Amino acid sequence: MMSAIGCTAQATEAASSASPSASASPTASHASASPSPSTSPSRSTAAPARPTERPLMARGSSSAQVRELQARLKQLGHFSPSPTGYYGSVTAAAVRAFQAKHGLTASGTVTKATWSKLRSLTKQPTHAAMYPATSRPVAELDQRCLTGRVLCISKTSRTLSWVVDGKVLKSMDVRFGSQYTPTREGTFKVNSKSRHHVSTIYHTAMPYAMFFSGGQAVHYSADFAARGYAGASHGCVNVRDLNGISALFDQVRIGDKVVVYW
Structure with missing residues (x-):
C-alpha cells in the first residue's frame, strides 16, 4: 500500500x-x-464476502435436537422411521425434501432459516414421539425368556426386549446379519462387555458391545441409525437407539441370558 x-x-x-x-x-x-485517471489510487468496488452460515445440524450430528428435527419432519410426512437422534443420509434426504417444498436452498443441512420454518409448521413433539420404545410391534416372548434376566431377541419382529422375571422393561429395534453372515439363533449367555469396542476384523466401532456367541454381540450401530434396514450387520445384533443401548449396557450383567429366535 x-x-x-x-x-x-x-x-x-x-x-x-x-x-x-x-x-x-x-x-x-x-x-x-x-492526477490522471490511470495514476489514481485503485479502489475496490466489490462487496465484502458474506460469511458462510454455519448449519445448526448436518450429517454426522447426534443429539436430542436431531431427535426433535426427525420428529417434526415426521409430523409433515417427510421422515418415516422413528427418531434415532443420528443425522444420516435418510435424515438429510428428508431435510432436502422439506427445503425444496418450502422454497429454501435444498442443501440437506439445517440452517437457521430451515429450522425456523420447520418449527413454525409443526408442534413441539412429545417425549414419547422423540423417544419411542420401538417402531415395530414387539413379538410375543419366547418361553425361554420368561424366567430370569434375558435379552430376548426376535428375528421375526426385529426387536430386542430386556426382560426380567417375565416382565418387559425395555424394547428397541434391532438389525441382524445378512444371509452370508447370519446371526446365530439359540440360547446363549453374555460372556463379556466392552463399552468402547472396535472390531479387530472389520475395524469398525461397536459401542456398548455385549458378546454372547464368539464374535457376535449386541451393540450400537451408527450405520443402522443412519440407514435403517437398508444394510445389515456381519452377524451381530445392531441397535440404533443410542440412549437405549447405553442404559441397557449398564443394566445387563455378565452371565445374563440371551435368546435369539424366529
Missing part, C-alpha cells in the same frame, strides 16, 4: 514540472495538477 501511494505522488509532481507556469496559463496549470 505504501509503494502505491508513493508512485502516485511522484507521477503528479512530474506532470506539474512539465506543464507551463501558473502565470502563463492558470487553466493549464490547474489541469496538470490533477
